[in-house]
Amino acid sequence: MIKLPAQLAPGRCRSGVRALSESASANGAATGAQDTSFFGHPKGLAILFFAEMWERFSFYGMRGLLIIYLTQHFLFSDEKSALIYGAYGALVYVMTIIGGTLADKYLGQRKAVIYGAILLVLGHFGMAFEGSGSKEIATINGAEYQLTLDGRGGDGNPIIVQGDKVSAFSFDSATNELVIEDPALMGLPERIDRASYDTKIVTEELFKNILFLSLALIIAGVGFLKANISTIVGALYPIGDPRRDSGFTLFYMGINLGSFLSSITCGILGIVYGWAWGFGLAGVGMLLGLIVFLWGQKFLDGKADPPDEAVLKKSFLGPINIEMACYLSGVVMIALSMFLVMNEELVGGILGPIGILMFAVLVGYAFLRLKGRERNRMFAAIYFVLAQIPFWALFEQAGSSLNLFTDRLVDRNLFGWSVPAPVFQSLNAGFIFLFAPLIAWLWIWLAKRNWEPSTPVKFALGVLGAGLGFLALVAGIKTVGPAAMTPVLFIFLIYWIHTMSELLVSPVGLSAVTKLAPPQVVGMTMGAWFLYSGLSNFLAGIIAKRTGSETISGQLTDVAAAKATYVDVYSSVGLLGIGIAVVMLLVSPFIKQWMKTDDGKMV
Helix, strand or coil: CCCCCCCCCCCCCCCCHHHHCHHHHHHCCCCCCCCCCECCECHHHHHHHHHHHHHHHHHHHHHHHHHHHHHHCCCCCHHHHHHHHHHHHHHHHHHHHHHHHHHHHHHCHHHHHHHHHHHHHHHHHHHCCCCCCCEEEEEECCEEEEEEECCCHHHCCEEEEECCEEEEEEEECCCCEEEECCHHHHCCCCEEEHHHCEEEEECCHHHHHHHHHHHHHHHHHHHHHHHHHHHHHHHCCCCCCCCHHHHHHHHHHHHHHHHHHHHHHHHHHHHHHCHHHHHHHHHHHHHHHHHHHHHCHHHHCCCCCCCCHHHHCCEEECCEEHHHHHHHHHHHHHHHHHHHHHCCHHHHHHHHHHHHHHHHHHHHHHHHHCCHHHHHHHHHHHHHHHHHHHHHHHHHHHHCHHHHHHHHHEECEECCEECCHHHHHHHHHHHHHHHHHHHHHHHHHHHHCCCCCCHHHHHHHHHHHHHHHHHHHHHHHCCCCCCCCEECHHHHHHHHHHHHHHHHHHHHHHHHHHHHCCHHHHHHHHHHHHHHHHHHHHHHHHHHHHCCCCEECCEECCHHHHHHHHHHHHHHHHHHHHHHHHHHHHHHHHHHHHCECCCCCEC
16 A cells, blocks of 8 residues: 555655645646656656755754754753754644645745745754854862863763863763863862762853754744645646656655755764754755755746735735735744744643644544544544554654664764764665665555555554564663663664654555545644644653753763663653554454445445
8 A cells, every 4th residue: 555655754754635635636637738757757846856855855964963962062951852852843743734724725835835945944054053052061179160072972072171271081970970081180180079069051042042043944944845845746747647656756755865865964064074064064955955946936837826816915914915924924933933942841731732622623523524434434534643643752763862872872883984873864764765665566465465454454563663663772772781882783773673664654644544534624634644743743752851861061971871761761662652553453453444435445
């Protein structure tokens, strides 16, 4: 059933639902002769391919650096950094509901994508304004010393600085002491008990606010761009055009290509040469995406234009017309996102009740407005909307806790090179390149023998794999001593297991939901999908928070204790994922029955 890998790898795209719906298809229904300029597809697909590739380049380039940047440059605690990351990830997907709705009703996809791309360019370049960073100041024997690192990432060594005097230091977790390498130079004893000195964090408020504003700009930009650029892909093809699925597959490969390249290039630049270089390159990528889209608008044949251009010029409030009101709503999105990222603990308290209300609305609609098989199919759609939550809550550790684990607790030496931790995030996209065609072939081979698992079973196996991935990593952690680095092989292993699991969940999930939900509520159901995707990201932040450890200047003070924390948390979530998967397997026959059409066939 991997027919639609293109639209919907939620770790990478999570959008394009309207491209599957009749309304999006209708935009392309009135085409004349088939345009086959781009590998047998419309030339507009090439424009969207490269625009989206560069957008994902910027997004994943920044994502790979973000959690390490928060903990090392701004010296936020692991716990706060995890919640900021989770809030950011949640809001990115929730805002697509607003951006998609405004585009559908008023702006059209073309204007929404351009506006979103401009916000993204501003946001990504804003991340490059880093300042000198927060400083951790220790007061020892009445004098102040800065505790910092001589580099970025896990290869940065802790140093103590006073004026032009610099010495390396280390932590002795057994005695809870700071060990100064050159005590005579610093005028300090060789060993300093942790209880004998205090530390404080001195923050550059201006640059911290620039950080939050930049994240808010990216959130709003993704909200306007993501769902809408995928919708344009669907609009390029008339209803029933057999090229649609393969067109989305090409589009999907652009997404993964951008993710793969950015994790490597931005990751290396950001860690080796400086944060501004990594974030700056991400901004350049987004600018290239905007330029490609602006240049190639003529190849979209008007399929992304506003539903009614005249409506946009109508007054909304005094001199503000509807088009301007849509853009101003983006400003409101930015302000709201900035407030919520700065107050990250509020996000769960907002999304939780909204999630409960959305569930009540969906179930209420099914009971009150639908009957028979149609009601059952709606229940199945609701099940898949909810069933994604445990998978993405585990999978999305990749950018937060797993990224920090790789940075701090893994032997990252490959062929004599200490590979920066963000580079390992390219494994997900790389494995998709390698294994997505194989999985697609496998489903065809199994279907010919009537052995292909049903969609509910695939979902359950995906959640099972998410849990098993963490247990595999825990096993790897235990292969070495309490304070030793984990072999890098196990990072390859967890990414491979999670990618194979993603291929069981992502390509089939939204496809199933759009087929199961009644046409009149497909939009509402997909809004629920994005809402719960956002909730999954926030839950991922809560899980990552539990892995937090004590640090000084972003460096662990007790490696053995940090590893023990990871073992405890990852064992728990791994077993929880497996338990949920078992329950999902048990209920899968009932979900399969709900998915049947009036003539008894499977949707």
